[in-house]
Amino acid sequence: MEFAEVYNTDPRKARKPHKCAGCGGVIAAGEIYAYHHGISDGRGFSKAVCVDCDKMVADYNADHMDPDDMIAVEELNVAMFESNQKALISQWIALKEKRGVDVGQSWRDRLEDAE
Numbered sequence: 001m002e003f004a005e006v007y008n009t010d011p012r013k014a015r016k017p018h019k020c021a022g023c024g025g026v027i028a029a030g031e032i033y034a035y036h037h038g039i040s041d042g043r044g045f046s047k048a049v050c051v052d053c054d055k056m057v058a059d060y061n062a063d064h065m066d067p068d069d070m071i072a073v074e075e076l077n078v079a080m081f082e083s084n085q086k087a088l089i090s091q092w093i094a095l096k097e098k099r100g101v102d103v104g105q106s107w108r109d110r111l112e113d114a115e
Contacts, residue, residue, distance in 0.1 A: 004045075007038035014048070022053025022073045023092075025099020036073065049073050052095045056080075060088075081107075086114040 012035045018027040027033045034054040037046035061070045071079045080092040
């Protein structure tokens, strides 16, 4: 994972619906979410992240303390798919479905093949 020069996360209450940068699901108006913002490669960025994805990234990174193994929110989908851990994949599918994202058959197949 490449680190941003400046990086902050602030809790916000959504005034309108947002799309989560992690799962792609809906952050409803009135819901608390994590507002990630900063500067990377000299350019400003910001993204809305649902509390579920924010927690999954924090938990994943807590288990992978080597900076080379840590993930950013945008890498969550790939990290879960490649994890080969039935519990993580199941949790990810449930999170996506909770947020209104159609996970498709590939995720169900991946869950079945996971250890």
